[in-house]
Amino acid sequence: MLSTTPRHPNINFFEQVVQIVKLIPYGRVTTYGAIANCLGSKQSARMVGWALNHTHKMPEVPAHRVVNRQGNLTGKHHFEHTGSMQAQLAVEGIVVKDDQVQDMRKVFWDPEKEIIKAPTW
């Protein structure tokens, strides 16, 4: 098989990212890497960002609760108004200083630990 093999589109990946993000509790945040890791593609954190970029028209997807490993609001420029990401987090009681979530240790929600994976059958 050559590299041009038409692998089936990763609609699945996208859907799974959406699923997880929708599960992030109010007032908590998670990271791109944590989500990727939860999906079994630990090194595909960038793809998580790619997926989130396609959720702009999905109000049910709290994309503002996804930050990078350091708690940095790296995706803020992709929201309607600059600062809106921080604003939404603030509403939930998450403190952001210098585009960085404070107390990551406390507000971090790890999908791997919280999600009970369904049996494979």
Added chain:
DNA sequence: ATTCTGACGTGGG
């Protein structure tokens, strides 16, 4: 077809 750029993360110097 090839190159480059990301809403990333890890590892090495």
Added chain:
DNA sequence: CCCCACGCCAGAA
């Protein structure tokens, strides 16, 4: 602390 290379892979140029 800073800088860089790599792996990941979709899209744009």
